[in-house]
Amino acid sequence: MSQSTEAAAPSGAVARFLNGIERVGNKLPDPAIIFLSAMLLIWLLSWMFSSTTFDAIDPRTGEAIVVHNLLSGDALANFLASMVKTFTGFAPLGVVLVAMLGVGVAEHSGYINTGLKLMLKRTPQALLTPSIILIAIVSHTATDAGYVLVIPLAGVIFYAMGRHPLAGIAAAFAGVSGGFSANFIPSGIDPLLQSFTQSAAQIIDPEIAVNPLNNWFFTSASSLFIILLGWYITDKIIEPRLQNTKVDGDTNSLPSFDEVNAKEKKAFLVASGVMLSGIALLIYAASGEDSALRSPSGALTEFSAPLMQSIVPLIFLLFWIPGAVYGFLVGTFKSSKDMIDAMSKSMGSMAYYIVMAFFCALFIAAFSQSNLGALLAIEGAEVLKALALPSSVTVIGIIFLTAFVNLFVGSSSAKWALLGPIFVPMLMQLGLSPDLTQAAYRVGDSSSNIITPLMPYFPLVVVYCQKYVKDTGIGTLIALMIPYSIAFLVGWSIFLLAYWGLGIPLGLQSSYIYPAG
Secondary structure, three states: OOOOOOOOOOOHHHHHHHHHHHHHHHOOOOHHHHHHHHHHHHHHHHHHHOOOOOOOEEOOOOEEOOOOOOOOHHHHHHHHHHHHHHHHOOHHHHHHHHHHHHHHHHHHHOHHHHHHHHHHHHOOHHHHHHHHHHHHHHHHHHOOHHHHOHHHHHHHHHHHOOOOHHHHHHHHHHHHHHOOOOOOOOOOHHHHHHHHHHHHHOOOOOOOOOOOOOOHHHHHHHHHHHHHHHHHHHHHHHHHHHHHOOOOOOHHHOOOOOOOOHHHHHHHHHHHHHHHHHHHHHHHHHHOOOOOOOOOOOOOOOOOOHHHHOHHHHHHHHHHHHHHHHHHHHOOOOOHHHHHHHHHHHHHOOHHHHHHHHHHHHHHHHHHHHOHHHHHHHHHHHHHHHHOOOHHHHHHHHHHHHHHHOOOOOOHHHHHHHHHHHHHHHHHHOOEOHHHHHHHHHHHHHHOHHHOOOOOOHHHHHHHHHOOOOOOOHHHHHHHHHHHHHHHHHHHHHHHHHHHHHOOOOOOOOOOEOOOO
16 A cells, blocks of 8 residues: 655654554553453452542542442442443443444445545545544534544545555544544533533532533634644654554455446435435424424533434434435345345444443443542542642643543543532632633543543544554554644643633633633
């Protein structure tokens, strides 16, 4: 496969550092075994610390934090009794499998293949990387859609353009996960974080109100920053480093990118017309103030809104319907059985992920039930508070502490439920607003997503890479993503300080100081 990039490979020191991370990481056990081992370690630590009394106060209960012993008889009995429910209730598993059922129909019918071929004709080679990162960032609006749609398609697109597919996967992963808090389109995460921020702020000021879009301007500006930074890292560091990495996967199963004939183009236009009609119908159904797709408060973007809760089923329908239409029009589907076979094939490719998801679900449940994650977050925040650093240094400390805690506690809202009641009042007493504190948290929460194997979608991205490079392991992916993570953590922190220094509004009804002037 040819390489279009002309950039030189990373310097010797950088290359040795990344290669060392890859070697060490790839010597780790299979991700499923890592999750199993981590769960057993959590059990042991929970037993060790369950008899220890901690002074740290759990902001969720107002009482001293308590570590629960998972090796007690009751805990082990509950573990066995709830194992099936823990696995089937693992949120990422449902997201991936339901979405892939629809995507499988669109893929095996040829609909996605034809769409990519038409798109590649119109996308300048020079703008491919930033286009991928932009789409990845926008995908946040549809919750976790980017993980199951944008990341694998980025690999296919890069491969079709003669570039290394792992570079495409890395760029998309950086946009979807590393740039999670960079988006110029409001999403359900905004009111979710705002609700915790407002509750925390009311500890100091019971009358304070925080706007759900209090970080919108900053996250919008961050989109451009992340696109430019991710573009540079992909083209100048990641892809040159991959120039000697052979693509030895089953590329025969990838779409072919020959010319689109008249029949395929007509079928694609008809199928796309059907999809657009469905989207128009959805918009019409959601437009009314009394729409059943709105939350009780009338909002469409709140997590309680049926529209937000229906994103994955909508992805299924918006790929399944046009995929079926296209398949029957061009003849790749002769009967309904062919369509069901396509869905079965897509599930077959997910077998490895399902196994990893089983152990991942058990580990995350154990970590949550033990309260060790809460203890880690609260103790870290208390140490930062006790240091009594200058306000700007404290903001940086919040970013870096959040990035560290994020390696162990993946849920953005769960971390903010723990850290918000400590950070927000602390900075309010320093004269800094809840809006600024939340913005700092969001930077740290995003930057380390892409280098932690404990992130539920991390094993899925490993699977995507293995389609192209068979021996891809955890170390390979971490080595690919760590330049993004370091650059995002440092660069985005500086960007926030510069943004703050210029006095640009963070969002609607936001401020940098408390009380607001």
